[in-house]
Amino acid sequence: MNRPVEEWASLVPMEDDAPTAFLDVRDLRIHFPTDDGLVKSVDGLSFTLERGRTLGIVGESGSGKSVTSLGILGLHKGQHARISGQVWLDGEELVGASPEHVRRLRGKKMAMIFQDPLSAMHPFYKVGDQIVEAYRVHNEVSKKQARKHAIDMLGRVGIPQPSERVDDYPHQFSGGMRQRAMIAMALSCDPELLIADEPTTALDVTVQAQILDLVRELQSEFNSAVMVITHDLGVVAELADDILVMYAGKAVEQGSARELFTAAEHPYTWGLLSSMPRLDRDRQDRLVPIAGSPPSLINVPEGCAFHPRCRFCELSAPRSLTEVPVMTETSPGHRVACHLEPAERRRLWAEEVQPLL
Amino acid sequence: MAAFIVRRLLAAVILLVVVSMMTFAIFFLVPRLAGMNSDQLALRYVGRGATAESIEATKERLHLDDPLPVQYGRFVQGIVVGDEFNYGPEVVKCPPPCFGYSFRNSQPVTALLIDRIPVTASLAFGAAILWLIGGVSVGVLSALRRGSVFDRAAMSTALAGVSLPIYFTGLLSLALFAYHWKLWPNGVNYVPFTTNPLDWAYNLILPWVTLAFLYAALYARLTRASMLETMNEDYIRTARAKGLRERTVVVRHGMRASLTPILTIFGLDVGLLLGGAVLTESTFSLPGLGQLVVDAVFGNDLPIVLGVVMVASVFVILANLIVDVLYATLDPRVRL
Numbered sequence: 001m002n003r004p005v006e007e008w009a010s011l012v013p014m015e016d017d018a019p020t021a022f023l024d025v026r027d028l029r030i031h032f033p034t035d036d037g038l039v040k041s042v043d044g045l046s047f048t049l050e051r052g053r054t055l056g057i058v059g060e061s062g063s064g065k066s067v068t069s070l071g072i073l074g075l076h077k078g079q080h081a082r083i084s085g086q087v088w089l090d091g092e093e094l095v096g097a098s099p100e101h102v103r104r105l106r107g108k109k110m111a112m113i114f115q116d117p118l119s120a121m122h123p124f125y126k127v128g129d130q131i132v133e134a135y136r137v138h139n140e141v142s143k144k145q146a147r148k149h150a151i152d153m154l155g156r157v158g159i160p161q162p163s164e165r166v167d168d169y170p171h172q173f174s175g176g177m178r179q180r181a182m183i184a185m186a187l188s189c190d191p192e193l194l195i196a197d198e199p200t201t202a203l204d205v206t207v208q209a210q211i212l213d214l215v216r217e218l219q220s221e222f223n224s225a226v227m228v229i230t231h232d233l234g235v236v237a238e239l240a241d242d243i244l245v246m247y248a249g250k251a252v253e254q255g256s257a258r259e260l261f262t263a264a265e266h267p268y269t270w271g272l273l274s275s276m277p278r279l280d281r282d283r284q285d286r287l288v289p290i291a292g293s294p295p296s297l298i299n300v301p302e303g304c305a306f307h308p309r310c311r312f313c314e315l316s317a318p319r320s321l322t323e324v325p326v327m328t329e330t331s332p333g334h335r336v337a338c339h340l341e342p343a344e345r346r347r348l349w350a351e352e353v354q355p356l357l
Numbered sequence: 358m359a360a361f362i363v364r365r366l367l368a369a370v371i372l373l374v375v376v377s378m379m380t381f382a383i384f385f386l387v388p389r390l391a392g393m394n395s396d397q398l399a400l401r402y403v404g405r406g407a408t409a410e411s412i413e414a415t416k417e418r419l420h421l422d423d424p425l426p427v428q429y430g431r432f433v434q435g436i437v438v439g440d441e442f443n444y445g446p447e448v449v450k451c452p453p454p455c456f457g458y459s460f461r462n463s464q465p466v467t468a469l470l471i472d473r474i475p476v477t478a479s480l481a482f483g484a485a486i487l488w489l490i491g492g493v494s495v496g497v498l499s500a501l502r503r504g505s506v507f508d509r510a511a512m513s514t515a516l517a518g519v520s521l522p523i524y525f526t527g528l529l530s531l532a533l534f535a536y537h538w539k540l541w542p543n544g545v546n547y548v549p550f551t552t553n554p555l556d557w558a559y560n561l562i563l564p565w566v567t568l569a570f571l572y573a574a575l576y577a578r579l580t581r582a583s584m585l586e587t588m589n590e591d592y593i594r595t596a597r598a599k600g601l602r603e604r605t606v607v608v609r610h611g612m613r614a615s616l617t618p619i620l621t622i623f624g625l626d627v628g629l630l631l632g633g634a635v636l637t638e639s640t641f642s643l644p645g646l647g648q649l650v651v652d653a654v655f656g657n658d659l660p661i662v663l664g665v666v667m668v669a670s671v672f673v674i675l676a677n678l679i680v681d682v683l684y685a686t687l688d689p690r691v692r693l
């Protein structure tokens with residue numbers, strides 16, 4: 001998609017021109033009024049995603065990744081959240097749609113794999129029954145058929161002896177099995193959009209790899225659009241076609257996975273890349289954490305929200321202290337929100353950042 | 358499960374033995390340690406107008422000079438195989454479980470207990486149904502409409518409810534409904550269910566409502582807190598993410614989890630009340646176990662006190678057992 005740069009950056013809601021992308025999120029804002037002030041968890045986020053593609057959303061803890069995904073599913077209703085912007089799914093706008101309509105899409109057209117599979121499953125119901133329930137809300141089938149489907153799904157995600165384990169309770173499953181069951185539940189209605197929120201955080205490395213394989217396999221089978229949310233760049237390197245980097249509720253860089261791993265242009269992305277563990281490096285060279293901690297979402301720093309932690313802040317001063325940088329296309333399909341000149345960014349990447357990765 | 362129940366029943370029997378020993382010790386050992394001799398103990402049974410002969414006779418009949426373990430053995434024997442009393446004009450047979458003989462009432466204790474238990478049970482079960490339905494539904498609605506006018510009104514009422522003592526609300530309701538508005542012109546007079554079910558219910562309405570109000574207030578607060586916590590759980594979010602209707606989310610996922618602990622508290626509360634709802638019974642002059650034991654304490658009628666304590670312990674222990682089994686069936690994470 002080659003939209004004019006200004007349109008991506010525009011803060012006023014755009015007209016409802018029919019989107020061409022399968023998922024088109026435009027200027028999404030999700031704010032929570034709290035006693036301490038307004039928490040701007042998501043603040044003007046825009047991106048698109050096609051079927052058959054995988055988008056990785058990365059960012060530190062608290063950058064608004066989960067809030068974004070729950071917002072797309074319409075799960076903030078009743079939480080006193082203030083939501084604006086647009087979420088277009090297959091030609092339908094969801095932010096302004098009736099909750100009942102969004103409910104019907106939930107679980108069927110769009111489904112989600114949650115962060116913590118132990119707390120995300122009901123402790124009192126059998127794993128199989130929970131999948132049956134998810135299937136039967138959207139499909140007029142008998143209990144028996146639904147159960148058969150649940151066993152099928154459990155088998156598909158690699159649960160051994162699914163026809164027996166279907167009657168287990170969540171606490172009888174291991175962490176990895178629970179995550180698989182969660183995936184089976186999310187996939188039970190063949191969703192066209194699948195959001196996986198940190199699908200592997202709680203798991204050990206071997207299980208992680210299996211789960212990632214599974215998501216990839218199922219995606220190619222169902223041709224779904226997949227959003228993978230994580231703070232682990234390793235996961236997106238495995239899965240994603242495109243990457244969106246979030247910082248303090250905003251997108252700071254977006255591009256193809258290849259582009260971001262070989263020619264990242266935002267200092268925050270550089271920080272994420274250099275803190276990525278690499279097996280082929282000595283310990284001391286790796287794991288350079290980004291200095292400082294994520295900002296408060298109530299008092300987001302003026303100007304570029306990343307400036308208090310940015311090594312290159314002086315180079316972009318004084319604009320970085322006063323003016324919010326907007327997402328600007330630097331090469332086709334690659335957008336960055338940083339005041340540094342593109343040429344300067346490429347020089348810094350080539351001379352100071354990449355050699356150390 | 359069956360093994361668990363058998364094990365628990367055995368434990369219950371042992372517990373009952375311990376309770377009986379302790380109660381026995383409190384009533385028979387402590388006075389001795391405090392320096393009472395058997396004459397003074399016998400005096401308690403004879404009452405006023407005692408003569409030296411009647412005291413001597415009572416001592417003999419009650420074997421008050423026997424060593425305590427022997428007396429306890431006789432007490433247990435009465436419970437297990439029954440007893441016979443020969444104090445009045447004729448011999449009174451007391452089949453097991455026999456808790457002894459009340460001289461003041463000239464009756465075996467068991468007969469008195471059997472007389473009183475239905476009253477207390479009527480009061481407790483009736484009130485329990487009211488407060489469970491009332492308290493839980495108010496609590497759930499309050500949680501779902503947190504911060505609304507309904508929530509605030511309900512919670513203020515509940516706060517008042519838990520702080521007002523029964524004898525206050527009881528006397529107030531008697532004054533207003535029974536005497537002022539003459540809905541119960543003759544006050545509350547217990548009528549057995551078997552005599553006339555309508556009269557039974559009519560006379561119990563005020564005590565039921567008064568007792569239920571206190572517990573409903575408590576349960577509304579408990580339910581609201583439990584429900585608020587549950588509705589914040591991740592699995593509720595999962596239920597919504599499946600696309601379930603909000604009703605289903607609330608009832609099948611929310612209430613199922615938040616009411617399980619409430620149900621266990623409920624079991625224990627009912628068990629406790631079955632041993633005697635002392636305040637409610639005395640406020641409304643209901644001839645239940647609570648009244649019986651209060652009268653017995655003031656009248657120094659030891660066998661009755663002992664009997665009521667034993668019966669109350671049985672109820673509490675049984676309630677505990679039922680609650681444990683119930684919890685294990687409701688929460689699959691509990692292994693028996």
Ligand SMILES: Nc1ncnc2c1ncn2[C@@H]1O[C@H](COP(=O)(O)OP(=O)(O)OP(=O)(O)O)[C@@H](O)[C@H]1O
Nearest residue numbers: 032039041060061062063064065066067068079297
């Ligand atoms: N209901 C809410 N009310 C107020 N603040 C909220 C609410 N939900 C989320 N937030 C805040 O929004 C911010 C973003 O949260 P979010 O869960 O999206 O982070 P995340 O990027 O998913 O982090 P993590 O990697 O730890 O999962 C956090 O600071 C959080 O405290």
Ligand code: SF4
Nearest residue numbers: 304310316320338339
């Ligand atoms: S705008 Fe300035 S402070 Fe912000 S990321 Fe770019 S260089 Fe760093």
Ligand SMILES: [Mg+2]
Nearest residue numbers: 065066115197
């Ligand atoms: Mg998250």
